[in-house]
Amino acid sequence: MKKLLYIAVAVLSVACTADFEEQIVSVADTSVNTKIINSSTGCVEGSIVVRFNNSAESRLAESRLAECATRSGATRTGISGVDLVLDEVRGYAVKPVFVVTDKNRERVHAAGLHLWYELLFDEESDVDAVAAKLADVAEVKSVEFVRRVCRINNPRTISSHNIELSSQTRATNKMPFNDPYNQYQWGLCNLGANSGIEGLYESMPAPVAGADVNVVPAWKLCKGDPSITVAIVDEGVMYTHEDLSTNKWVNSAERDGEQGVDDDKNGYVDDIYGYDFVFESGKITYDKDDDTGHGTHVAGIVTAVNNNGIGICGIAGGSGKRDGVRFMSLQIMSGDSHASDTDVARALQYAADNGAHILQCSWGYPSAESAEGYGSAPGNDKSFKYSCSYEAEAIDYFIANGGTKDGPIDGGVAIFAAGNSTAPLPAYPAAYEPCIAVAAFSPSLRPAYYSDYGIGIDVVAPGGEALYYNGSIISTLPPLPSIGALYAGMQGTSMACPMVSGVAALGLSYAKQLGKRYTAKEFRSLLLSSTNDIEPYLKGAISYVDDANGKQRHVNYEDYKGKLGAGYIDAYKLLLQIEGTPCKVVKVGETTEIELRSYFGEGIANAQFVSAEVSADEETDAGVSVGEYLNGKIAVTCSKRGVATISVTMLVGGGSLSDDLKPFPTEVTRKFVVIAKEELSTNGGWL
């Protein structure tokens, strides 16, 4: 009988940061000090990033730095003030942070990314002094010290269980595929009392049937589409894994081209399945000493191959006919080596420039309100954009430029894990307004004990909880000596995040099949209004022993009320919303109250109403007037027969657009059609 190793490991990759300084930057203040964005504490020696003013653009272009597609060869900038500094500190390389090629030049320039450069010099130099001198140069707009991404492992191995793989599937297993471990995937189909999940402590709430992403009915409509690509920015993904290999993204130009040559001229060599940004290599690695399998685990949740008789199911893994969405491995961690944040920024750019539709990022900085991050991590958008400028710009670039020309979305969707610090504020970049911040829930549909929450959370998804036997999230792994299995359980917002990425990928697959195309903002609105209400479950409390330190901890679920965004994600609702514009039939001359819950998801109770608008033409043609918003409803009156489209905007995630000391809420806009008829059937039927 096979055994499945179950290890409860909470992993969140976190950037090692220099101290963040929350500075309110005055536009008029161009003093040297304000040009230096962050502190040098913990920074990479011998490296500084500068952002040049727009006025320096032509001189940079003259020096042809911007044409350096492979980022090698240039040692000076052509800006005399900067080059003098480099002469003093034995500067040996000047590299554009972002890759510029013939294919992407126009949009990279439009985003201003071509003005960022990394200067490399003698590591013995005093990096603060170098920064001060560079900041003194008029053409320099900002100076930043470089940080490295590092891993924080919280090996909360509450217990280690060997799951006996039963020779018989549970009679109540509703999964439609033949993948043998799918019966353990409660995050995809939670059978509640029949799930085999048990709390390890007294009085723990029981697992709840339906506490999952509701993908089983969604699969009747769509199972994935190979034209959709999800960029896994993480440890390398084992692209040869028996349950992943079919769904790997392949750069065919590089695969069929010449080794050592940038065959497709995208600025990277031999990037067949993605790219290793740690060692700047086309070869993806995933099983070095100190690797954890995190990237492979995350990828499996999104797109493990369905119905192949092995392993698990992926949310958008297809039907077994090579029709799952594709994963692109963008490696930012490798064994005990880590990418710098400039490498991370470049990875995000790569995703946009090479056709990824979704950015899947189970990593981030500590929450500003966590024990690790307090006072030293960004706590609002302004702080994040100031202190992590090129990362924020890279995210913006992906959202604006991701996807493909003929695909279902104009731009991309950036999805980030909220953090595992049990903090009442999500981490950045997750909390950055354009990103989708994902918190985690347990098999009992309660917030997972480790999950960050609060203003800035957009949505909740299954993240696993090792306080339950069989409560973790099972997925794929490389054959690491420390684990010794190709499948195992993990917990964390790291697991919840790819649940949402998988749902988004499934939604884009369906949109592609229906011939629909959305803006990035429209699709994000669809995603965040495809939710169910988690508030009814936020009652009671649990106590458990933290294995890390033996201390007893207490979780009061009431503390999470109103702090879990739009609610928990629902894949089936998303696909239904993609099918067509929702519609309401009203009677001419009568005022009808329209329940917005139907269009915004069940989490609307915590959303803030912004506006309900009708176009001027429709206002006239159908005589439409929209009344005040009250208790989740708006009143609509049509004085004539006809059709009108009402566009309603809400803010999700708490907070306020006018309070920039906290993360901003996310704007969600939904449209629905109102048809006004003279007479209606008394039972609601159309005729």
Add this chain to the structure above:
Amino acid sequence: MIQRVKKYLLHLVCIMILAVGTVGCDKSDSSDNSNENIETINIDVRLAGCWHLVSFCDASVDVDIYINFDKSGQFKIYQRTEGPAYTVFGGTCATDEVNFVLSGVYDDGTEWNTDYKYTVDTEAQELILESVATPDEVSVYKSSSVPVSATLSTRSASADDVKPL
């Protein structure tokens, strides 16, 4: 002569037996055959099939309202008018093929809000319904098929699953 008459009468008898046998094999008259192969047509056959609403009062609409007519006079309306899930309304209908009027009753006994004058354009695969009660209230439908999602049921965890701690 007599031989010729006998031959003629024999032929006549054979013909008559053949005719009776043919009539006797008429399915509708046979008490041994079931009525399963008999198609009952109670509405204008041109209406049979699925129709998707595409226009109302001259305005294009992109909404999920589908009407499926069966030749026997059964209909089903699949409409997404109360949120993301479909609601299905069934019933019976009949056509007046002289005046081209369509009328119907839902299974719960509710009558349609009005009768409809109908026009079928088989070439354009279009059905036009004009309200009898409110002339000029015109809906246009295109020939389609019932969406898969309209035949599925939705499911979500309900608050009833919450157990007090």
